[in-house]
Amino acid sequence: MKIVAVEARVYQIPGRRNAQDVPWVWGEMAQVYVSVTTEDGLEGIGEAFGYGIPGASAWVVNHTLAPLLVGRDAASIHDLTEMLFRKTHLFGRYGVTTFAISGVEMALWDLAGRRAEMPLYRLLGGAARTAIPAYASLVRYPEGHAQIEADARKAMDEGYAMLKLHQLSVESVALARAAIGADVPLTVDINCEWRPSEAIAMARAMEAYALLWLEEPVWPPEDFASLNRVRAEGGVPLASGENLCTAVQFAEMAAQQAVDYLQPSVTKVGGIAQWLKVADIAELNGIGLAPHSPYFGPGFAATLHLLAHRNQAQWVEKIYFDLEVEIFKDPIRFADGAFLVPDGPGLGVALDWEALEPFRKRD
Numbered sequence: 001m002k003i004v005a006v007e008a009r010v011y012q013i014p015g016r017r018n019a020q021d022v023p024w025v026w027g028e029m030a031q032v033y034v035s036v037t038t039e040d041g042l043e044g045i046g047e048a049f050g051y052g053i054p055g056a057s058a059w060v061v062n063h064t065l066a067p068l069l070v071g072r073d074a075a076s077i078h079d080l081t082e083m084l085f086r087k088t089h090l091f092g093r094y095g096v097t098t099f100a101i102s103g104v105e106m107a108l109w110d111l112a113g114r115r116a117e118m119p120l121y122r123l124l125g126g127a128a129r130t131a132i133p134a135y136a137s138l139v140r141y142p143e144g145h146a147q148i149e150a151d152a153r154k155a156m157d158e159g160y161a162m163l164k165l166h167q168l169s170v171e172s173v174a175l176a177r178a179a180i181g182a183d184v185p186l187t188v189d190i191n192c193e194w195r196p197s198e199a200i201a202m203a204r205a206m207e208a209y210a211l212l213w214l215e216e217p218v219w220p221p222e223d224f225a226s227l228n229r230v231r232a233e234g235g236v237p238l239a240s241g242e243n244l245c246t247a248v249q250f251a252e253m254a255a256q257q258a259v260d261y262l263q264p265s266v267t268k269v270g271g272i273a274q275w276l277k278v279a280d281i282a283e284l285n286g287i288g289l290a291p292h293s294p295y296f297g298p299g300f301a302a303t304l305h306l307l308a309h310r311n312q313a314q315w316v317e318k319i320y321f322d323l324e325v326e327i328f329k330d331p332i333r334f335a336d337g338a339f340l341v342p343d344g345p346g347l348g349v350a351l352d353w354e355a356l357e358p359f360r361k362r363d
């Protein structure tokens with residue numbers, strides 16, 4: 001079936017904090033949602049990473065990728081994606097172009113599932129599970145703030161069985177560990193803030209808090225040799241990958257034995273197929289898988305399908321706050337600490353375009 005339209009839309013949606021008594025609020029979250037429509041009117045949806053540059057990701061979809069896709073067969077997902085990668089590689093293999101391709105590729109898979117009337121996980125070969133336990137991924141708070149402890153405890157009360165912090169101090173990690181107890185898995189995401197020697201010292205200082213992993217401890221993210229050194233000398237398992245370019249860089253990171261967990265991000269890495277390649281790399285190298293998914297839209301749904309299909313990662317990452325508006329017509333259900341994998345056709349979710357409209361941003 002021929003593609004007749006490809007469109008990315010940008011939304012700026014205020015975040016709603018879960019805790020009632022926080023002294024600050026999380027600002028607007030940029031969302032880039034992609035739709036691909038075929039000549040019979042069927043529509044598939046996807047999500048491209050936007051964050052601080054949503055207009056750029058959407059522009060690439062609307063002005064660079066759409067003209068290459070209109071008139072082509074929507075069922076040729078692999079062929080079309082390969083064509084997009086080749087046509088855009090000169091603009092950078094990592095970044096905006098790959099974010100845009102991720103959104104389009106995801107929409108093509110959603111479309112294929114809708115056409116076949118089966119959920120994505122079944123289209124990929126079936127699911128090993130129907131619900132994915134989630135970990136609460138707290139945003140970065142002021143270091144040592146009492147809210148870290150309060151939200152950590154609140155997340156546990158809500159059923160989350162694991163916690164991630166985005167804090168940089170030992171003091172904050174100690175607060176969270178005290179709040180959740182000794183048995184709950186705890187991870188800390190550094191977002192590439194440290195020099196290698198600093199990362200080794202901090203990893204050692206955090207050793208007492210039994211971290212499941214330390215995430216992206218060094219700058220720059222593609223410095224695999226330094227990650228390898230931090231891993232060997234820091235005494236804490238490492239995770240990384242949300243800032244890597246396609247499966248090629250993951251293979252290199254695995255070859256250098258730089259981390260214990262690979263973290264593909266479905267809205268950034270190139271989409272569903274690239275994510276699966278990274279899962280293969282993890283499996284073939286005996287490395288853990290811990291995908292990056294601080295998303296609310298189709299990207300989160302896609303990650304649930306992928307984790308249901310590939311039973312390699314124990315948890316799905318859920319950023320610990322919600323958006324001001326319910327973006328899906330039928331929200332993804334959370335029960336007993338796990339998200340239920342949507343079982344409708346494709347991604348199994350429908351964006352509520354009407355509810356989203358007030359938050360739409362047009363350049």
Ligand SMILES: [Mg+2]
Nearest residue numbers: 189215242292
């Ligand atoms: Mg991270």
